Amino acid sequence: MNYDVIVVGGGPVGMMVAGELALANVNVCVLERLEAATPYSRALTVHPRTLELLDLRGLKEELLKIGKPLPTGHFAGLEARMNFEVIDSSSNYSLFIAQTETEKILEKRAVQLGVEIRRGIEVLSVSQGANAVKVVASGANGPFTLSTAYVVGADGAGSIVRKQANIPFNGTDETLTAIQGDVVLNNPPESMVTSRFDERGMIMIVPVRDKLHRVVLIDPERTSVPKNEPVTFEELRTGMIRMLGDDYGISDPYWLTRFGNATRQAERYREGRVFLAGDAAHIHFPAGGQGMNVGLQEAMNLGWKLAAEINGWAPAGLLDTYHEERLPVNTALLNNTRVQTLLFGTDFSPTMIHLRNIISDLLQSPEANYRLASQIAAVDIRYNTQGNISEHGLNGFRLAEIKLRSQNGESFSSYELFREGKYVLLHLASDERVEALIDELPHQHIKTVSATLVAPAQGWDDVHTALIRPDGYIEWAITGTEPDCLDRMQQGIALTSKG
Ligand SMILES: Cc1cc2nc3c(=O)[nH]c(=O)nc-3n(C[C@H](O)[C@H](O)[C@H](O)COP(=O)(O)OP(=O)(O)OC[C@H]3O[C@@H](n4cnc5c(N)ncnc54)[C@H](O)[C@@H]3O)c2cc1C
Structure with a gap:
């Protein structure tokens, strides 16, 4: 086997997923047909949730050096702009930055983590057997064959990987x-x-x-x-x-x-050993600056799960949650871009102008602004995590950045805990039983931290311990009042790994 994973396509999504895999010591290669990165930037915006995800990995600062924060965004070019500042986030703005710059940062990080990037290589076919995938590609010296355990198709709208995996790309053709x-x-x-x-x-x-x-x-x-x-x-x-x-x-x-405005989505994001991410999985009219953003969010969702499988600790079914979690999110994305297209690309009559004015007026209401801004910012996502060990309002939602204080009095950001791409077991109640449990935890994929909140944080006041996924979504949170709190925690920790 040449590699654990071959990522086809070295655009932003391919570089991000490759970096995530390499962070978990996976042997990964990116095959990219372009000799050099394109000088043209399609995307110009990085939205709040993407910034948060980059922040988890320590990359946000790099983008901030180049980009320009913009507190607002547009929906269908309506006169009333969405205000991101109302979002409970340390990244409550959109960052204006050319896609080429974002790509450079992601490529640099992938290289630093040991990803092999092979440019000038076009993938021609992808075929999978029970234990491996065969990739036929062509470069300066002609065609050659590679073998890999998994393939990620991050090869854009015309994805050869998607076609070779026979995954239908359902939707509608361009009408404007x-x-x-x-x-x-x-x-x-x-x-x-x-x-x-x-x-x-x-x-x-x-x-x-x-x-x-x-x-x-x-x-x-x-x-x-x-x-x-x-x-x-x-x-x-x-x-x-x-x-x-x-x-x-x-x-x-x-x-x-x-x-x-062709709008399509892959019927399945996984076919056996082959996965799709980014434009390979969905295309839509570029309204509201979302395409690259959702692609990067997908890369974060897929990276740790695929690494878990390769590194041998993934629980049964984990890999399938990639499709299960992302398909509904992207169905909503396709719907919002269709609506935006309708509002600014199909009808220029006085009635449409009135309709736009009415929606613009409604957007001035804080609640309407909050709902829409949260959706475009992608901070409203709630995954169906294994939180059924205990009901809690935080289960499945993203971790908004919180400030913590360590046992020796140092304060730090919750996001700093995610640099290594591990699960984080965050214990906030100074419970000696939990601290003993933490010390003995056999799982290498979980980083354990005992700390206290520096200041009250929304939803966290009753949290005794929380387990947060490598991509920053709260698997479960548990309160100290649960009678069998420790047993439940152990059960919740066990659910994150095999058998
Ligand atoms: C006009 C326009 C404006 C946009 N504005 C925004 C915006 O403001 N915000 C936003 O978030 N998104 C925006 N987007 C969307 C965004 O650019 C894409 O969603 C994003 O580039 C997708 O990244 P990707 O890595 O999935 O695919 P791509 O960027 O398309 O990268 C795919 C890579 O795969 C390579 N490849 C393809 N086939 C093969 C093969 N057979 N072998 C090897 N390599 C191959 C390609 O050369 C390419 O480098 C815009 C899009 C357009 C068209």
């Missing part, structure tokens, strides 16, 4: 297209985000870096132009003048592209 230009604006608009929707179409302008700006345009007369028809500089410029009466001194087109 929009254009995007990364161009220099010599006299840019004053506000950071310029957005307009009216009977002439939809336009949005945001800065990328220096004078480089991104212009996204939906022209009602041109939504049926196929995605593969090249965009001309003049098409973009006249669109800007038509919508805004100004071309803002446009020059130097860096990247002009057309994109569509």
